[in-house]
Amino acid sequence: MHKNSLDSLYTSEGFRETGQELINLLAEHVHNTTSGSNQKTINWNLPDNELNFWKDFLKNGDKNDFWKEVLKRTTHTHNPKYVGHQVAPPAPITALTGLVSSLLNNGMAVYEMGMSPTAMERITTDLLGQKIGYGESSRGILTSGGTLANLTALLAARKAKAKQDVWTQGHTQPLGIMVSEEAHYCVDRAAKIMGFGEQGIIKVPVDSNFAMDNSKLEEYYQKAVNNGIQVFAVVGSAPSTATGIYDDLETVARFAEKYNLWFHVDGAHGGAAIFSKKYSHLLKGIENSDSVVIDGHKMMMMPTITTALIFKDGEHSHTTFSQKADYLLTETDEEDWYNGGKRTFECTKSMMSLHWYILLKMYGEEVFDQNVTVLYDLAKEFAEVLKANKSFELAIEPMSNILCFRYVTPDLSLEKSNRLNQSIRQELLEDGEFYLVQTKLNGIHYLRTTLMNPFTTIEHLKLLMDKIEVCAEKFLVS
Ligand SMILES: Cc1ncc(COP(=O)(O)O)c(C=O)c1O
Secondary structure: OOOHHHHHHHHHHHHHHHHHHHHHHHHHHHHHHHHOOOOOOOOOOOOHHHHHHHHHHHHHHHHHHHHHHHHOOOOOOOOOOEOOOOOOOOOOHHHHHHHHHHHHOOOOOOHHHOOOHHHHHHHHHHHHHHHHOOOOOEEEEEEEOOHHHHEEEEEEHHHHOOOOHHHHHHOOOOEEEEEOOOOOHHHHHHHHOOOOOOEEEEEEEEEEOOEEEEHHHHHHHHHHHOOEEEEEEEEEEEEOOOOOOOOOOOHHHHHHHHHHEEEEOOOOOOOOOOOOHOHHHHHHHHHOOOOOEEEHHHHHOOOOOOEEEEEEOOOHHOOOOOOOOOOOOOOOOOOOOOOHOOOOOOOOOOOHHHHHHHHHHHHHOHHHHHHHHHHHHHHHOOOOHHHHOOOOEEOOOOOOEEEEEEOOOOOOOHHHHHHHHHHHHHHHHHHHOOOOOEEEEEEEEEEEEEEEOOOHHHHHHHHHHHHHHHHHHHHHHO
8 A cells, every 4th residue: 555545544634525425325314214215124135145246346336336335235223114133223323422432443441542431431330330229339341242241240250159260270160050041142152151061051941921930940050059060140131032021030139149149130132121210110129130231232222332231249340350461451459440451351342431421411311211111112002903913913912122923824734824924024024114033932933023213103013014914915825
């Protein structure tokens, strides 16, 4: 690269010009998607075709078309007909904090490399600790995603509760954690990464409502202990991913206390309900946990990826990774809450606290209450509409904004019904007007919606049902 190329790469004029054009394009995109005038939520393309498109674009594409093509070839979370995976349509202001973070690029591992965002991180995580119901000694961190945050929480739990010092001496005795069989797969993965093996992930069956069956906790605990496993933690889901059902955290907390286990709450999806006056009761017992994970990019309208991990006793967050990197980190007598790298898995991370802080500053915590409440209310309303229609069957009454249902017709075997619902989902994906996903529960294939967009209305969902019926009829006659 010539020096000239570098000069042009860094020119502020070029940045201003491209940036202004791009903001106009994105503002138009947000307008067209939220208003629903963009007809498609997804322009489905087969992976190999997409790969070939971008290979060709790199050689022959017009660079002026780059942004337009990206918008055309991605899934539009701002479309009210986006009812698929658990990622938020980010509040546009948080796209701007993302831009600031990317441009300033303060790496956040030590205080000097992100002074303001470090202070903002302390303020936002302190607020979350307070909303959870923890005391003054609570501390938290922000990290890149629920997966990493759950792993970090379990590492802290092991440090605090396991009899041996695995961090320095390695494993000398089999360790294990207890978790619902419906928990997100990242908990299982974390346990495998930590070396517990299959036997160290004690999966507690769910009840008929898909919540962890707390009446089985004792039995599964004793079985593991009798097999020589030192169980040190139990994880509650708030809620679990497939069905959106909250575990009864109060009972899990009592069980954890009885056996001196670390109680971790995976609230990646629905921990945000601590802000909802109407739905915070779902999290009853969370205040008795040792740690909680809440994703900003799910129910809190932020862009991927930002997750809060909050500890009841902040001390644990400081001792999880006692590993020296002397050039970065100096030992201090006072609590150095401001050197994030000591407490996160990551070294460098983005200035993600800007998203949390700007929403609090500009809209206040009420906006989180509104978002959760509107979306959970909508799922209940949708459930009623589905129940009133004989062509549909609900898997279970929703507790959150995740809702599983299927198209049903009399005299169809389970196998055929599963195939029919699978075909419906594929047809909807290829059609692209709506975006929803699917799951299997007890061998039954369901369509799965997560109502992430506060601009989705019951009318949109009725249109979805109409579309599913048309689709089903087409498959049934063919
Ligand atoms: C309950 C739960 N935990 C953890 C995760 C993983 O979080 P992330 O995607 O932020 O890594 C998810 C993601 O859907 C989830 O639903």
